[in-house]
Amino acid sequence: MAIIMDMKDLPKAYEASSVEADIYKKWEESGAFDPDKLADLDSRYKDAEPYCIVFPPPNRTGNLHMGHAKTVAIQDILIRFYRMLGRKTYWVPGTDHAAIATQVKVEQLLIKQGMKDPRRELGREKFLDKVKEFAQSSRDNIVSQCKAMGGSMDWKREKYTLDEQRNRAVNQMFKMMYEDGLIERGFRVVNWDPRFKTTLSDDEVLHKETQAELVTFKYDKDFPIAISTTRAETKFGDTAVAVNPDDERYTQYVGQTFTADYCGKKIAIKIIADKEVDMGFGTGALGVTPAHSMIDAEIAERHGLPMVQVIGEDARMTAEAGRAFVGLTTIEARNKAIEMLEAKGCLIKRETVPQNLMVAERGGETVEQLPMKQWFIRVNKKFKLRQDTLGKWKQGEETTLKDLMRFAVESKQTKILPDNFEKMYFHWVDNLRDWCISRQIWFGHQIPVWYCHGCEEKNLGRGFQAASRDANSSKANLSNWYEKAAMQPDFGTSAFFSATYPKKCPRCGDDDLGGQIPFVQDPDTLDTWFSSGMWTFSTLGWPDEAEWQKNRAYHPTNVLETGRDIIFFWVARMILMTTYALGEVPFKDAYLHGLVLDEKGRKMSKSLGNTIEPLEMIPKYGTDAVRLSLVMGTSPGMDQKLSEDKIQDFRNFTNKLWNISRFILSQIGDADVNEDIGKNSPPTTSRIWFSQRLKEVTKSVTNKIIKYEFSSAGEELRDFTWGDLADWYLEIAKIEKPRPLDWAFILGQLLLLWHPFMPFITEYIWQIANFKGLCMLREWPRGASHPMYDREYRDFEKMRALIVDVRRLRAGQGIEPVKFIKLAVMADEEIQNLVERNMLVIKSLARLESIDFVDSIAEGWATAVSGMMTIGLDLAGTIDVEAEKSKMQKEIDSLKPYIASTEAKLQNKDFTSKAPQKVVAGMQAKLDEAKAKIKALEERLISLG
């Protein structure tokens, strides 16, 4: 780092971009980011209490945006603060492979480069190589951007959701959950994204408001009941019509089965009674399509109805829809079916209704509901706990994942902040359905399950779906054999791991195929949130015993700090995984911050062109300014609007701090800042006041950071720095001239307090000042509440009021700021003493030639009246007496209603008896002051005639 030896060489403006990289390097090389090295650097970290945060791993999909920058800024404040407080801080960095998001991104890049169907053209291996290459370069970007933001993570322990150790954790978790019956493979209706040809979890499906045509019809002319639908093309798959059991219109049909000819396809429809059916909607009868509706599938399950799939994975009609429809898109089929119904006279009504279309979160493609064989985590299933859990359940007791998730937050073992998010969390948990965890994409943790090829051969034609999508693994056209085998207790989990899958299939045996039986791994991959759900403990080494035990003290982590938008995706799933596997919560607090929006309140997006890029702002305004802009003026959980102007405002503040420091450094001069301590500077009113303010602000800021009130803490510090220190104490000190070591103390404390918010500039000045060691490792300042009603403290406020009154009077009378003029003061002895003691300061700050104590203000002088004194400024007879009088009259008039209403309150016995004494006394004091003021004003008016 370029240490500037001569203070005079310090530039007038702080040049962030020329110093930040060197400072970061210095921190990193010191080893202070590594919790195990802290004790070597400072003995106070020996046996210190751990403080751990896992950094929400950014997706390896490109660069970081302002939301990430905000995450780094807030967490770095916490980490630096607690490190300075003496905690053994461990901030775990890492990245997320983000499965589908990354794969889709790379696919689009390759298409841009000219490929038509990259996956088909490259094949699984080569395509994955491309994805990995991209993921690696994303990772490098992410790391360098976190560093640019000043993030003090321990980079030596960087983790990746798709690295080997995380893969072991995923496999272990899968195995445990499978053994406990919580993971199962089932044939169920799932959300299917026809564009990317993969399943989606419920949370990855959005609902978009649209208009749809609701048609009311009969399957054919002879069918007794009319139904309504917006999806006529699915009706080939109907196997029942459901009516409400109380609906008398239809009771006669319930239990009967009719055959109908629906647009050329013979269908068998059973009439069933089900309470779910709303009698008031449409005809009161519901066509049940078990294969293409989760709700209908549930009804079908209750009534034992068959399932007929009429839409395929390509979102086109299957052969089950009949020869005339097979191969049509859903929209084509819908229109054709409606036409045919109309032609046959079966169409009763067409109307337009609002409808929610299910759409993929990524890509916006319409999501189909199809029956498929997939892997699920069963959230409502009872299982035996592997260990004592959350202080409520004993090992071996039964519960459900849902109950664990609920209790973790209900018992406040995890506190969600701000707490209104708890309500949303409970609502989500209570309505949670089984989580479909298998995906038909290539990038991710492959499901750790192997199938017997031999058994597959025997089951040709009923192969599982993934194979047909996978050009490279046609041989992997495997089986539903697995699930049968899995039901055999002796098969159990032995097929899970590549090293341990059975060489001999218990079903086929060697003889059937005359040799070795090849086993093939399930080609599907896991939902990316499966691996990120384990992030707090998989990053600490689980399930590798040695490393996990070494890091055990960091878990539960202290706080999970992340954007409010991923509370369900991530926060909830971490609670699920962790309470299940460890019996404890993943983090004590979950602090959620709001989204960073553009200045008009819109989401930032590349397509809108309204993004503000951290990488452009940092060189332009400095990292510290960017960090402040993301923290100040925000409150927990609330979205924030960000503009470049705001960042610029905070750049101005960093420059203010720079110049404050530059001035103080010039006062310190050559003094050795690390040598103490002769006698203190004389205890003036200002000095005592300032040192009390410093302690008071320190205490308050400390408490606020602990309570996650970063904005409030930062604002208090800013007001203190800019207002109390720069505007007042510094100006006063130019006259009172404190000793260099007192200056050094003030500068040191100021830098320490600001360090968590503005690490770069504070460290830089710390080094310039030649303070000992690194700012980032010094002890956090100790504060104190200032003694209430302390005399010097109040004296200073009076003096400040006097100076402001004079300035106001001068400005009001248009007196040139450079001109020194005479002041007359009418006040009691106490005030006179105060003024005497601080004569030089007051004269200088208020630009006064002299101050005289008088019994009355001379006639040609301008006056200002406060409750404690009346002052007069010598205007050398230029004053407009009438204007002066009317100004005073106005002031009197505005005071009178206040006095009247306050007196009324104080005479009200209800008030004086019920309100606290402090409030009554305070009001009385204010009233007395106002009365004194009005009296003085009136006297002055009389003296002016």
Add this chain to the structure above:
RNA sequence: GGACGUUUAGCUCAGUUGGUUAGAGCGUUCGAUUCACAUUCGAAAGGUCGCAGGUUCGAAUCCUGCAACGUCCACCA
């Protein structure tokens, strides 16, 4: 359809269990430039706290209703 949130100065937002005449930053207006900083300094103007009721000695704050905006959840087929 359900839930949650927001509504305070021209703009962005504070306002901590109800308590004295509601605050800050930016912007605006007026004035200032050798002396740490014009990325600055001094001063000023600007608000019936979304609307309507209620509770209370006292409401921006608590309760009820309404409105506007926003977010999340949800397949009345």
